Amino acid sequence: MELTLKRAAEAARAALEAANIALTPKASISVHVPDPPAAARHAVGRFDRELERTRELIDAAYAVRAAIGEANARSGLSALLTRRAALEVHERRLRAIVDGVGVTRAEADNLSTLEAAVASARTRVAAGHDLSYGGEELPFAVVDAAREDAIRAQRAEFRRERALLADQVAALNLTVRVTLNAETVAVLRGARILD
Numbered sequence: 001m002e003l004t005l006k007r008a009a010e011a012a013r014a015a016l017e018a019a020n021i022a023l024t025p026k027a028s029i030s031v032h033v034p035d036p037p038a039a040a041r042h043a044v045g046r047f048d049r050e051l052e053r054t055r056e057l058i059d060a061a062y063a064v065r066a067a068i069g070e071a072n073a074r075s076g077l078s079a080l081l082t083r084r085a086a087l088e089v090h091e092r093r094l095r096a097i098v099d100g101v102g103v104t105r106a107e108a109d110n111l112s113t114l115e116a117a118v119a120s121a122r123t124r125v126a127a128g129h130d131l132s133y134g135g136e137e138l139p140f141a142v143v144d145a146a147r148e149d150a151i152r153a154q155r156a157e158f159r160r161e162r163a164l165l166a167d168q169v170a171a172l173n174l175t176v177r178v179t180l181n182a183e184t185v186a187v188l189r190g191a192r193i194l195d
Helices: 004-019 036-075 077-099 107-126 147-174 183-189
Strands: 002-004 177-179
Touching: 002 004, 002 147, 004 036, 004 147, 004 177, 004 183, 036 077, 036 177, 036 183, 077 147
Parallel strands: none
Antiparallel strands: 002 177
16 A cells, blocks of 8 residues: 555554553452453453554554655655754754844944953053953954844745745655555554554
8 A cells, every 4th residue: 555655654643642552461350240260361362452452553653654764765855854954953053143142233343342341451450450250351242243144144045945845845745655565554454544
């Protein structure tokens, strides 16, 4: 059976959800049952069937995921997803820089402000004043207005590329198909995950 990547991913998730049933190693046997050993054997049998069903569903889910992985590699989707993840990391990093910049000025203005602050501190020291703790270091804005503009432009480029990648990924998810083996299909149909 062939499924699109999107449908295959949904089937894998549904199989894992179906396998998520509570399996308890103990059963409650009523004192009022006419044949307690038969009730116990029935509980053991039910436990064994449920354990086997969860094993089959988990195996089916991961067989589907393996098929998805092979299709992702074959179609180039893995490379697109990897690039998208890298762009997201770059964009977050640049956003953090821009968010921490504050008011930017030209590099020359930043340098003249720094030179004036250094001269003032040296004058205070020469006059016999002690610089307060941390007063020997002065803040300097390494991100000037031009750098901020360049960073914002790079962020915009990353966002545009991510949007293009999102379209390519969506198209591949709907067009690339995976083939499932008969055993996996039977398990998924038995769980009413596939028609």
